Structure formats: structure tokens, C-alpha cells
Amino acid sequence: MMTVLGIAIFFIGILFSIAWHELGHFATAKWFGIKVPEFMVGFGKTLWSRRIGETEFGVKAIPLGGYIRMIGMIPPAKGETLGRSRRTGPFQGLIDDARQASAMDVLPQDAHRQFYLRAPWKRIIVMFAGPAMNLILAVVLFAIVLMGFGTLTPTTTVSAVSACVVPATATTEVCPPGAPPTPAAAAGFQAGDRIVSFAGQPYDDWSELQQAIRGSSGTVAVTVERDGRLIELTPTLVSTDLRNLEDPEQIVQGGFLGLSPVQQVQRQDIAAVGEEIGTVVGNVGQALVRLPERVPHIFGAVFLGEDRAQDSPVGIVGASRIGGEILAMDAPPGQEIAAMLTLLALVNVSLFLFNLLPIPPLDGGQIFPAVWEAVKRRIAKLRGKPDPGPVDVAKLMPVAYTVALIFVAWSALLFIADVINPVRLT
Template identity: 70%
Template sequence: MMFVLGILIFFVGILISVAWHELGHFVTARWFGIKVPEFMVGFGKTIWSVKRGETEYGLKAIPLGGYIRMIGMIPPAPGETLGRSRRSGPFQGMIDDVRAQSQLDVRPEDAHRQFYLRAPWKRIVVMAAGPIMNLILAVVLFAILLMGIGQFNGTTTVSAVSECVLPADSTTQTCPVGAPPTPAALAGFRAGDEIVALNGQPFERFGGDDLRAAIQRSSGPITVTVLRDGQRLDLAATPISNLVSSVDDPSTLVQGSFLGIGLVSDYERLGLGAVFVEIGDVVGRTGQAIAELPSRVPSLFGSVFLGEERDVDGPIGIVGVSRIGGEVLAQEIPFVAEASLLLMLLASVNISLFLFNLLPIPPLDGGQIFPAAWEAVKKRIWKLRGKPDPGPVDVARLMPVAYVVAMVFIVWSGLLLVADVINPVRLFQ
């Protein structure tokens, strides 16, 4: 039941993210006087809609994105009236049809409200507003996660004291006969002690990783200052050499000094600066993942048709990431941990939407931003050279590229859908 609920909650979160993206386009388009007949979440057949003013708002059957329809996205051919142009070429018929279809939305009274008539910078603002809304939402989600809930970090408070010395790879917690007591047990450490200094070096409450590293690097007798029942005590101990978990990678065992204490982990609330550091880190990793998408195709194909193991770090579709949301909610972990994971996932999805839509290829938002930017540069150059305004860039000629990209996207989405259903990524085994 919790698994299904998690899927539904995360799926709704994705739909809200899509609607939020389209709201950015919608609001800025209306600010600049562009007519917007449709505001839709999803594609395909309309399953619900309502008309308010001149705009129809609705949900469509295939929840793989959304769109707003602005009139006059495609300008008329330069120097030609509407209809078939005199130009020829393998794609000219397609270009003419797209241009004519765009003009069908334009009523005589709305001729001045067309998208292409707006200044290039206004068109750039309208098209960039959608991805920027996703970035804003990601910042808000990370702020809630890091500033409100906090980051799960190790503290310097002792959670438990091991009674005897066991290797880090030991499968039992029971002390065998003759096992020597740990240095911490001999020194008199107790659960609940807050370590405030090691050999005089102070440690903050959330300096658990630094403290563990200092203990592992130590040699010979050490003096550990603890706070117990409001009193500071100095405990003398002599760590021994043993296999211990690496601070940098807990799954790796290294040789180091062993004291025999466990440390409590808790949520540390961070400042605004940490939010932007995290955003930068996620943007970098997501950008790299997008650049590597073509190289991921063979492994995705193998996971669908050849029974190969799914790459946990590979691409995941809407169904897959929603399923992970269900897995999170189904785990027997504290609610705050579930909320943290869901917020992290949804924030990462919005970063992906932000970056992906800025790619300068149609039909993505960047496919309109780039021509508008080039038009602004072109107008400036023509003006400096004393030439007349060259007019809008003929984006209709990019439509063949848009159709090819759309077909690739459909095939890719279908492949991801099948992979997410028959061979899903599992974060929890």
C-alpha cells in the first residue's frame, strides 16, 4: 500500500513540476501580450479541460510533458504570402504545412499578438522562463531539504561502546571467549558521551567524520575529552591497529587505529550557501549525465532485450523514477528520511528538466531561444552596416529537425518505459 502511495505522490510531484514549467512560459507570454489559447499538461487526447477567458486549461492522456500553445510561433516566409512557397526541396512541403498551420490560429483581431512579432529578448525570456521555473523549484526543494530538515551527518556523540575487539568484516557482534576488550571499554567510555576534543583538538557536534579520521590516524596513547552529565572528563585510551571502515568510503576496509566506539548520526540544518553548493554539484552531475545519454543507449537496449542488469547510474524515465518514489515510502525507515529522499529525487528531476530543455535543438525550449538570440545578433550587425531590418529568423526551416528529434524522443521514451516496467532500477534490494 505504501509502495503504491509513494508512486502516486511522486508522480503527482512530477506533474506539478511540468505544470510549473509551463506556468513560466504562460505568465511571461501574457506579460508581453502574446495570445495563449491552450495550457496543457500531457500529450494526446484531452481527458479534462476548462476554459477561462481566452485560454483552455487541461490534462491529457499521456503524462510525458506539457505545453502551452502561443499563436504565431512560426513567422510567414520572408517576402511571401501564406500558402505554398515557390521554393523547392525535400522538406519544403513539410515546412509550408507547418507555417500554414501556425497561421490558422491567428484571427485578424489577434494579428498583433503573435509570438514572432515580439522583440528577440522578449521571446528569449518567454522560452527560458519554463526551465528557470524548474530551477527555482529545485532551489526551493533543496532549501527545504537542507535548511529545514537538514543533512544526515555523523555527530561526536557516542552511540555505543564495543565490548571486545572484532575485525570490521566480522559477521558476529558476540564476543568470543578470550577476545580482548576494546580500548574504549578499558578507558571507560559510555553511550551518550559527547566527545569535544581529542588530544586538545576541539571538534564540533557534527564533526563525526573528522573525529573518526583523527582516531584512525592516531598512534600511541590519546586523551579524549568528553562531556558527560554536564561535566568535562578526560579519558585516556590507547587505540590498537585493526581493520576499520574508511571514512571516505564506508564499504572499504583499511588498516587504521581502532578505539571501539560508534557515533550517533543526526540531521544537521545547513545555511543558504550549502543549498547553492548542492545545486551546483547536482547541475554538474546532471549535465554530465545528459552529455553521456548517447553512450547509454547500448546498455539500456541490453537491459530491455538481452536481460542484462540495469545500470543504477543510467537514465530513468517518469515511470522508473516514480517507482523509486514508491520504494522509498515502502522502506521501514523514519518519516524524515523518507521525506528527505523524496525531496532529493524531485529536486533532481527539476534540475534535469531545467538543463534538458535548454538544449539548442527544436522542439525543446532551447530550439526557440537560440534562433531568437541569433536574430538579435543579426539585427545588430545589419543595423551597424546600415542595412534594413532582416526580419525574424525563419524557424520553420528547423521543423524537419524538430520532427526527427521528436521521433528520437518518442523512441527513447518508449525504450525507457519498457525498461522501467520489466527491468526497473532498484535502489533498495
């Protein structure tokens, strides 16, 4: 029951994120006087709608995105009338159809309210406002999680002492025969010890202490607080294979003590929110760049019975399913809520970056032509030439349809994978 409830709640969160994205487009379009006949969440058949003023708001059957329909998205071709017959050619007919469909939305009294008539900078704002709303929502969610709930943070208190030295490349944590004891075990460290200083330097941050341990060798003096008393221990550090703290896939050499820290939930400050956003945006950006190379893996997970990797891309169904698993975990309610909000924030960062790709029909596919138009106008003005007019985005329609088909195929593949071979938290 909790899994189903979690799936439903997270699915609603995704729909809200989509509507929030479209609200950015809608609000800025209305601000600049552009007519918006439709505001829809989803695609396909309309399940519910209501007209408010000149805009029809609604929800459609396929929740793979959303859109607002602004009039005049495609400018008329130079020297052509809108009513001319459809031309032949591999792509020209498609371009003419898109141009005429756009023109059908424009009533005589609304001719001055078309999207393409607005200055390039206004069009850029309208198209950027959608992704920006997702970024804003992600920042708010991360702030709630980090500053409100807090995160599990390693402390300088010892949770456990490793029994023996096992390299990071080992396939098991069980002590093999003849493995030497860890420096911490040999020096007498105990669970519950709070490390006060290391090599004469005081520490209250685990990450800084960890760096100091890795950069040290030989015998060092360590002061710990145990049962209210300060005790000095003198472990002799060894050098061994360790996982890189920034890239766990890399193996490096470093000083090893053999301690695990106690994790405590600690509230963070606003600086931590900014740092987290920067890290997440970078990681999600790298994941988007790597999407094409993930296609064979997803195909194998669907049709060849291959295992689904934990870092595999997921669609709306997969993300909602993970949300259900989070709510079904045997964890404090605060941690479950924080995990759900973090996952939703990651979805919004993905929407932010994905929609900025400079290809139609994504938002970036309208931003790039507007930028190019502004550049052309500036160059023409400097050279004393007449205004070259708007960029003919209709010529990009074949690209838009191709990208849309690829997106539908990718979404269908993810949907099947998320149903028959899902990514699981446990």
C-alpha cells in the same frame, strides 16, 4: 497500499511540476502580449479541458511533458506568401507544412500578438521562464527538506568501532585471519564516546574531523567525553586504502582510525540550500551528458536480462515507483516526506537542465535562435546595414522532428525498463 499511494502522490507531483513549468511560459507570454490558445499537460488525446478567456486549459493522455501553444512561433519566409503551394524536397515540404500550420493560428485581429514579432530579449524570457520555474520549485523543495525537516548528518559521537583494518578495496567487511585491530579498537574507543578534540584541536563537525584523521599518522592524542567525563586516548593511526570522499570510485591512501559516526537529523541553514542546489545541478548536468552512453545499459536491462544499475536513468514511471517505495518504507513519516520532496526536487532540476539544451523542440531550441537574432541585429546596426529580420526557425523543423522521435524512443525504452526491470531502493 502505501506503495500504490506513494506512486499516485509522486505522479501527481510530476504533473504539477510540468504544469508549473508551462505556467512560466504562459505568464510571461501573456505579460508580453502574446496570444496563447492552448495550455496542456501531456500529449495525445485530450482527457479534460476547459476554456478560460482565450486559452483552453487541459490534460492529455500521455504524461510525457506539456506545452503551451503561442501564435506566430514560426515567422513567414522572406518574400513568400503564406498560401503558396507545398514545395518538394527531402525537408522543404516539412518546413512549408510547419510554417503554414503556424500561420493558421493567426487571425487578422491577432496579427500583432505573434511570438516572433516580440524583441529577442522578450522571447528569451518567455522560453527561459519555463525551466526557471522548475529551478525555483527545486530550490523551494530543498529549502523545505533541509531547513524544515533537516537531514541525517554525521556527528562527532561514535556509533561503532571497527574490529579490524580492512582496506576499502576488500570485497567483504568480515575480518580476515591475521587482520590487525583498528587503532580505535586498540586504544579503547567505545560506542557513545563523543570526540572533543583530535591532536589538540577541538572539533564539532564530523567532516572536518574526518579530514584531520585522514591527514594524520602515528600516535595522536584524542579527548573523548564518556559518561560526562573527559578521557584522553592515544591511538596509533595506520595508513590504508580509503575511498575518496569526493569521488568514492577513487581509492586513496590516508590515515585510518576505525570509527563510524552517529547520524542525527539536523536542520540546515540557507547556505546549505544553496550549496546543495549547486552540487545537484552539477551532478545532474554530468548525468545528462552521459545519457548517450547509458543507452546500451538500458537496452541490456530490457532485452538481455542484465541487472539494472542503481544510478540508471528512470522515466516518469520509474520515478513514481521509487516514490511509492519511499512511502512504503518503515521510517518516520518526516523522513519519508523529506525523501519524496528530495526526489521531486531532483526531477525539477532535471527538467530545468534538459529543457535548456539548445536543440528544438526544447526551450533552448527557441532561446538559441533568439540570441543569434539579437547578435545579427547588433552586428547589422554597427555596420549600418538594414535589420536582417527574425531567424527562420522553420528551417530547424527537421531537427525538431528527429529529436522528438529520439525522445519518444528513449521514453518508450525507459518505460519498458521501469516496468519489467525497475530501479529499486531495496
